[in-house]
Amino acid sequence: MKELIEKYREIGFKLTPQRLAILRFLKGNTSHPTAENIYRQIKEVYPTVSFATVYNTLQALVDRGEVTEVTIDSQKRHFDPYPKPHHHIICIECNKIGDVFKDYSDALKLPKNILKEFKPVRNHINFYGICRECQKIGGIKYGNMSKSRAGCREF
């Protein structure tokens, strides 16, 4: 925790108890929480925290590159507190999200005509497929839910 506090103080990030609670929750977290997920968790330890503070803190962290956004769900923003670059697997039946820690950059050469006008900086892959549970139930359980609108669970 000392490291955590030092780190943020150095970058001029004012540390409040609310923010510390959020930072502690996010540290080492490999899930992909929404602002609401985080809000609920933080309320357990800090019951008076407000939703606005969660949003403010998340935005501050995104601006500083400490947290990224995972763009997979058009309903709500999902955040990714895990710092190392990685890709994601998404179940097309139940919408669970998982991490893929493998760098494919060498294989991802853009066509020459695009490279003439576009300077790539980073890339991100979404692998869509069927998770273990959904393979078992053969898509029956979630088969009737609108795929594109279904809520996102986590692996």
Place this chain on the structure above:
Amino acid sequence: MKELIEKYREIGFKLTPQRLAILRFLKGNTSHPTAENIYRQIKEVYPTVSFATVYNTLQALVDRGEVTEVTIDSQKRHFDPYPKPHHHIICIECNKIGDVFKDYSDALKLPKNILKEFKPVRNHINFYGICRECQKIGGIKYGNMSKSRAGCREF
């Protein structure tokens, strides 16, 4: 147009003038419009169309796999009427979106431990980088806009 009408009638998609206007607008379109973009366009030719109809039609098309969703912008849903599978380039300065027609699937093998429980079906790559215009202006013009929240333009 005859083919268009036939095609949808066959799959039991009831064709109204509103839907035809939308289908004509989307056909061969390689942009990534929001519901609002489409609504504005359709109103030009069909002034009494309602927003709900645009949303309804888009959802019907997505459900039938005729249109996909591009998950890049957490503010609004963007749709992709171009039928062939492809990837996208996104400018991190101005948020323009472009297409990449190249199949990388052979190079995108998932790690074995993931393949034990996840059956991949398809993949999608986002290439983030700097577009030609933004290279020219050196990021000054859009340099002060919040990257993650800026609106999306199109290539």
Place this chain on the structure above:
DNA sequence: TACAAATTTAGAATTATTATTATTTAAAAA
């Protein structure tokens, strides 16, 4: 032409996110 089922529409409702502002507080200065 008549019918049943699906679609359209306007407007209301919902919901995620952002903005406002008075109050509080962290951290630097004295």
Place this chain on the structure above:
DNA sequence: TTTTTAAATAATAATAATTCTAAATTTGTA
């Protein structure tokens, strides 16, 4: 330690994208 001040919090209002509702209309078919 006390003071100071810029920044953060919290409650609430505002905004904006999307979905819902229900009555009227239209499509495709018999």
